Amino acid sequence: MRRDLDLARKILLAIEASKDDEPASIRLPMREYDDLHLSHHVRLLMEAGLIHAIETHRIEPGLAWTPHMLTWQGHDFLDAIRDDAVWETIKSKFADHGGDLPSDIIYEIALDEARRKIGIA
Structure with missing residues (x-):
């Protein structure tokens, strides 16, 4: 599955x-x-x-x-992927790689998007 x-x-x-x-x-x-x-x-x-x-x-x-x-880690991860725009970016990058990205990479993408969104990237 x-x-x-x-x-x-x-x-x-x-x-x-x-x-x-x-x-x-x-x-x-x-x-x-x-x-x-x-x-x-x-x-x-x-x-x-x-x-x-x-x-x-x-x-x-x-x-x-x-x-x-x-x-605690689950709360942090959810905070990183909560925003719908960030989530769509993650899903797009995930699909670009055939759906095979480790969860730590997904988390890093989410953090990068969150940083960009608040202007600290």
Whole structure:
């Protein structure tokens, strides 16, 4: 399964928008994506150190990984990619390289765009 940057960003935004650190309060984009894609991306974000997540051993269909909260690094990363114009620039550069850029490069692109936007680049 390929990494979907839009889904990853939506998950980060949903976690941040939750009122508390309870997984049940996080509103994931359930209508747009199936459980497998959501779980896979929650796990990827956890493995990248951007979020804390809980593995849920379910027999029934549902999320195998449930997001819990952003890490400090996750907050920093989300702050860097929050702006829609910055996000579109990142996606464009990501596509130019065949969708294969490491997350630290994505973060650097986001920081460069943020610096340019506020005039310190």
